Amino acid sequence: MNYFQDQNNANPLLRQTQSFVQTTFVVRAFYALLTAHCFVSLRDWQLWFATPLNLKPVWATFWLTSTTAPTIWAITTVFALILCGLCAWLPKTHLRIAAAILLFMHFAIEDSRDTIRHGEHGLLWVSVILAFLPNDRCSERRRQVRYQRVFYLAQSMILLFYGMAGGVKVLTAIVQGMRGERTFLNPDAAALVISEWLQRGEGTSLLGSWMIHHPIVAWGGLLASVVVELACLIAIVSHRIRPLVAVGLIGMHVSIGLIMDVWFPENVALLAILLLAAHKKNSRR
């Protein structure tokens, strides 16, 4: 049967099946992204043999010592790579659960080495939620619906993270405003944030210096990013604006990279896969 034969989406059951099939491809693409991420993590392989490895542990890695940490780190990275690769190929629930557990430990050890890397949290939480997906090789209608709902939760979680970022900016602005300090509503706000960030380093970003000398342009970008982040909270319930929000968020990430030299390639790929590629033109959920 050709799932994509009915171009007019006249049959709701067929439309549901089309949507389900599209989602299964997106889930596989997500696991391919995780595989690529684990593959990039292999660049630190020399540290696996460096004992002792000093950690500043998060709670999940308190059981590791400086001598056992490199071995566990190597095991979790390699097996997470293999399992994520398998999940991209074989739609098995137990593989997804095992991948989520290994990724949890892998990211915990990576975060214990230096500082918590928030860019990876989206990948981790989506993998945890997708562990609850039923197998996608099933024809039962109810299981297809359950599959879509779990996927919908994963999308919502990502939107929630960005919505929280916008919410935190608004809450901080209220507190700073009550103290009589400058908030993000001040036209100099973006220039201050950028220059404070660049002062920590050498100030070598591509557009950072130009933005500091043109604070109004930078401020416009800051306000736009807050609006897009808050729009994520609306996008949790409104599917129609998701592509727009996703494009806005990707633009925000690229801009932050150019201005502040902070790059989140995993997040850009995650947004492109989870919100853009998974968008259903005629969704009526």
Added chain:
Amino acid sequence: MAATEYSRKLARRFRRYRNWTILPAVYVAIAWSNWALGRVEIYPFAPWAMFNDVPNSVTRFTVYVDERDGGLRPIWSLNAKGINGLPLKIYRAQTELGRAIEHRNADEEQVALRVLSDYLKATCGKGQALLKKEVFDPANLFRDGVFDVEEQLLRFEFGESTE
């Protein structure tokens, strides 16, 4: 009318997904309660507080290394990657040392000083370093290179003594 219809639609959608709202609610409660109380983030519950604070005045402690020509070189410029190559542990040790000196906490001062001395010894061998407290408006500093307050807190030796 349209608003009523939309609110009904939202209510229907919430009823359908209400079991799934537990996880996000727990997430937000844990992440934001920690953030509001100023506690350390619990992995993997991030509050997503990024670039939210508009800096009005920044206080920074920076270690400078004496150069042979009499100049001062900031610690983060000792490696090719600049600040991105400076371990976070060292970045924090500067602040911990500065605060320990200001609060007259000798134990914490010794710990932070040892961390910095070991790093400097591994990076430059031996020499002298200076810890400075710098207070500045970030935009003014970037545009004009002017600190509001610049105070020398501690001069120390690292590696083998040069005297």
